[in-house]
Amino acid sequence: MNSLLEVKDLQVSFYTYAGEVQAVRDVSFSLGKGETLAIVGESGSGKSVTSKSIMRLLAKSAKIKNGSIRFEGKELASLPEKQMQGIRGKEISMIFQDPMTSLNPTMTIGRQITEVLRKHRNMGRDEAAKRAVELLNQVGIPNPEKRLKQYPHQLSGGMRQRVVIAIALACNPKVIIADEPTTALDVTIQAQILELMNRLQQQMETSIILITHDLGVVAHMASRVAVMYAGKIVETGTVDEIFYEPKHPYTWGLLASMPKLHEKSEELLAIPGTPPDLSDPPKGCPFAARCPYTMEICYEQMPSYTEHSGTHQAACWLQDSRAPKVERPLAGGE
């Protein structure tokens, strides 16, 4: 596969009064052209920190300690901020969870879109205005001319997220990073936005990194999945491999806690326990405190990745030839 973005051995830490918090620990993955890679995990697993590292939008207290982020021959991890500004929003753009945080409440929709076009694509006023109408049409916003004169608060949540997508698409970026793009929306709108993103991706051949805690969203959108836990990727595979042949007990837990059709979300089986404290990460497997299959070695040594196919790897001692055979428990209703 021709990879467009290659993250290797990425380590990111936050420096707090309580000490160093190792939010991302040796994360590696690649993103091919036109591909959607989902990064899945609970909150605090390091998935947003990973994506903010790529965009170089980390908080001041955070630092890329080690590793590389290659994008079309450029090393983003150490690129000067000035050059990064030519990539951010133009070559790689980002869609956040809450459209209200990415839109400016004091500026009209039209001005927010045309500003991007004028800044990154050197368009004149009229050309940018024309393109803004096209973009709103593309993301399915009716009456674009009228909408362009409105402010964010005059639009519904779903419409606002469409505007955010239009802005993200404005410069024809090669990569879009979507961090929980539908989490703040209600279920029907969620489905519409996912469908829109799918359609636009096919038309434009953009590559997408989709950050989500929701495996339902993954099934709709992604071709490959990386499962993150406690700052590490514990399993990675194609969507089929992750859904039908998952190897890591944490992935099993995530799948078991996925809502089934017609099931109320209150009935979900959450994985008992909490993730480890990343200011003092365990030396063995990070999932050991919550895993039902723990062996002695799990507390002692971090498992390395076992290859199950050219696309499928998992880091779990159960895959060691000396480990007892364990069957994945089937969730109720499967």
Ligand code: SF4
């Ligand atoms: Fe569970 Fe051990 Fe596998 Fe970690 S390495 S997921 S603790 S069995």
Ligand code: MG
């Ligand atoms: Mg997050």
